[in-house]
Amino acid sequence: MPRFSVIVPAYRVQAYLHACLDSVLSQSYPDLELIAVDDGSPDACGAIIDEVAARDPRVRPVHLSENTGLGPARNTGMARATGDYLLFLDGDDTLAPGALAAVADRLKETGDPDVLVYDYVRTYETGETVRNRAAARLGEDGPAPFRLADRPELLDLLMVAWNKACRRDFVARTGLAFPPGYYEDTPWTYPLLLTADSIATLDRVCVHYRQRRRGSILGTPDARHLDVFAQYDRVFAFLESVPDADRWRPVLFRRMLDHLATVYARRDRLPPGMRAEFLRRARAHCRRHRVPGRLRALRSLRDVRGLRGVRGVRVPPRTRVRHALIRLGLRRTYGALRLASALARHTRGRAVRLLRITRSGALRLHYRLQRLLPVRADRALFAAHAGGRAHGGNPGALEQAFRAVAPHIRTAWAAGPALRHTVPPGPRRVTPGSAAYFTELARAKYLVHDAGFDPRLVKRRGQVLVQTLAGTPLRYAGLDLRERPAAAPEPDPAGTLRAVGTWDYVVSANRHSTLTWERVYPGGYTVLEEGQPRTDALHTASAADVARLREVLGVPEDAVAVLYAPVRRGYRRVQRPGLDLEYVLRRLGPGFVVLARVPLPDGVRPVPGSPASGRVVDVTGHPSVASLCLASDALVTDFASLMFDYAGLDRPIVLHAHEPEAFEAVHGSYPDLRACPPGAVARSEDELIDIFATGHWRGSRSAQLRSAFRARFCPYDDGHAAERVARRVVFGERDLPPVVPLEERRPVPSAVARRYPSAVLPGPVGPRTVTPSR
CATH class of the missing domain: 3.90.550.10 (Spore Coat Polysaccharide Biosynthesis Protein SpsA; Chain A)
Structure with a gap:
């Protein structure tokens, strides 16, 4: 069965x-x-x-x-x-x-x-x-x-x-x-x-x-929509046949009125000739099933044990009017009120559009007036990914470094109202598109961003634009997108070059990034090859920070936490993970937990919800990627540039090569990850399961691959990259503190690495020994 x-x-x-x-x-x-x-x-x-x-x-x-x-x-x-x-x-x-x-x-x-x-x-x-x-x-x-x-x-x-x-x-x-x-x-x-x-x-x-x-x-549209009356006859007949069910009658009567009003209001349900008949039958139906002493019954319903706080007991005035019109069958009145409501909505819409146009003109005038005032040398504006993003990334790390090394500079962060809580104490919070935002855009000396600056920006003499870009480039970017029309349907090379002409500094994490940025974004800017500022948090965290983050995310103390972060694929309308996480976890046993950060389409914000099970934690909406990296014991990804940041932690990375040909054909790929992978490579779910089940994910061969990958792409990620960039931009210093050599760095180990320094991991019954490498 x-x-x-x-x-x-x-x-x-x-x-x-x-x-x-x-x-x-x-x-x-x-x-x-x-x-x-x-x-x-x-x-x-x-x-x-x-x-x-x-x-x-x-x-x-x-x-x-x-x-x-x-x-x-x-x-x-x-x-x-x-x-x-x-x-x-x-x-x-x-x-x-x-x-x-x-x-x-x-x-x-x-x-x-x-x-x-x-x-x-x-x-x-x-x-x-x-x-x-x-x-x-x-x-x-x-x-x-x-x-x-x-x-x-x-x-x-x-x-x-x-x-x-x-x-x-x-x-x-x-x-x-x-x-x-x-x-x-x-x-x-x-x-x-x-x-x-x-x-x-x-x-x-x-x-x-x-x-x-x-x-x-x-x-x-069909006359069979009139069946709704017979269906509610059956509902109320059921109430009469069940003892102690009559107390639900007021609630179901209200739900019936909601339903009848919906059917009548929808133009795609009732044929035009049936609308009068529908209201006549609705009036007779409501009389037949009305609740005796309805108002008294509704009030007493709040006193029935277990029904306190029933939504809809107090019907909103607008809904009450609609219900009354349905109960009384007042077709002409209903039509007149509906017409008046539509007219009111139309008037409000025109008023809102007029107000929006007026506000936009006022803001443009405000921005022009602010540009007539002197640039403030003690102001800096930071934003991430087209504005309105949570505080973090490279701009977030630089904002903190500005306040640390140049406390005389007052910083501001552009964040939408829903993400203002992510901005730490210190920077001023400004809403993109507000008057305060345009004031900072016009008068702040330092403007820092990781994507395109505001298209309304008019760069002034004395302003310094710092572009951090999106990290180490893996997919094609800039002018190379002309070769990938599927990744950028409407490339604008002229607009790209105009924007690049305003940049003063570009932050680079490594030699590969420098060579790529200078070619795909040609301009007269200065490259600051000082490391990835956003990785500083990974190198300054402590074991206590790791334990606290795991506790907040609900990761069991003895579990292996795998961060699953696939890249967004532009050739898919619906973004689907390349792994069946429930299947993988069932095969691996109870010793593993997955932190799933799946991609979403542009413009779609994640909806908070419960995890699929206790072992799959949905962290798509988590504001801090660095926190997820620290809380995890390993990273599983396909073509996400997060692997370059994660490599600096010196923790295992497993590459799940999902649809590599399709990805490279659409998006392109700069480094050949098949020739220089950051760790073990799986081409299917079963191979991925085998890599973790045998311990190959943290074996000696994977460690050798990760070491070479780390040396190539993380030469300057020592926890002080943001400080070096800030000193160079603000004070023009060239004699900067030396980079900590790779062999002397001690990033905080993962929870499992501290608890199980050898290849002995917890299993379904107890500790089990796994083969370190194939």
Whole structure:
């Protein structure tokens, strides 16, 4: 008997069905059966199901002779299910990678509850993904499992079947089934949650909910949208049949009004001739199911034990008006108010645009006036990656060095409001685009950046521009991007050369960087080949700092923490890790933990969430890469330039050469990492697992490769690079403190290296000896 029965009805989804079925069968948790129901689909859905079933014995195809609808098709799948838990997935949606493993882990943690509710994201054809706005309701804090009365806020979630795992014997015992017609999820989900003796939540995205422009049920005008009334009749009939369930009537009545208002407001659901009929039926429906003494009932609901703080008991005024119009069936009033609301939004939009134009003109005037005033020799402005980034990187290290070696200089950091907390005490915080920002841009003598300076910048006589760039170059940059149009679709060599002409200094970490920067960014600047300022924190940290960082990240004391940091690949619209981390960890055993820092598309900020399991920690949104390096015991990466910084720590690096030909064809590569790798090289998941299982990741051969790599790319990273750059820029010093020789540097060892100086590592049962090298 499998753990999961995944039921997928299919009707007119031939373009998406392959992706749906593959997302289930490719899960790292293989203990499942996939019941694919061809609901009399006239397209190729049936053939696709049979084709996939021929390849994978876990697929159980079911063919219906005629179209019965989504609800009956799911019932057919449930009748054939044998798994412990039922999961539903629509034929045009997909399971997120690792979803079933996360669900299985959470079910085990919470004692196999009747229902597990998990999260989803909406995915659009443009590639945009939007997480569920009510995701906060899925927090895993507090007792689990629980009953609905303990956390009634779950009723604020989307009432669908595909965001839940339901215990099969519980469903069979209660006799729950899907009704025919549209909105079949409504009379399934409410009784399911109200009846369940044990519920748990999983704060993780498990389903990608596809938003189709055409073809979806909810986006097609049809008279069958009137089925919503029959579905709520079933919900309230259920309340009358269950003892002590009547206390939920006010909440469900409010949810029904929300639902009816949504159906009526959407122009893509009701045909024009059905709108008046919908409101007439809504008025009769609300009278039939109204709550006696409704206002009194709503007030008393707050006093019912377990329902205190139910969201929606106090309905906002705007929503209350909309509900009243639906209850009373006031079509003309509803249309008039909707028109007035649209007019008000239009007016507000015009006012906002006018205000924005006025503000922009005022800021331009302010910047011009500030440029008429003298440059302040005691001011310095720092920013990172197009402004608004967290304090850190090379500019962050130089900002701290400026304050240390030149305390007379007042520093400022440009950071957006959401990241102001990352700026340490000392520098002034300015918001990019504000008047204070333009004042600093116009009058600060020193301007430091690691990417392009503000395009509105007009360099003045007396200003000094310091460009730190992005570290040691691995991918093609600057003028070389002309050879890689896929990496830079619209290269602007003339704009690049104009920007380079304003630079006074370029910070370089090594000879390779100097030669590359001078060629791809030709200009009259001075190269400061003094090391990578951002690596200073790696060389000045102590063992106590490492222990504290590991504790903050939740890394067990005796675990090997592997930092997994793949590079962003410009040729992929959706950034997917090259490793199945759950699979790798299961093979390696409980002695390993992964700190996963996965790339995100440009302009997308990471969404904080729970890790996939206790051993995969999502650190994508962590503000300090240096902290992650210090907390880890090894780095696994593909083509990320982070390897050059990490090599200075003299800790193991494993190169996972994932799609090397595609990466080099699109982005290019300066150093040949196959000829000079920073450590062991794996070309597949199994090779990577073998490297760690045998100890080759920290063996003698890997140490030799790392030593040569470190000597080539980290000759000046001794913990004082930022100080040398600051002294050269501010005071013009040329007789700088000497660089600490490579053989005399003592970077802080990793936690595992201190605890297990030999090749003896903790295993599943106890210490086990592994081969140091192959």
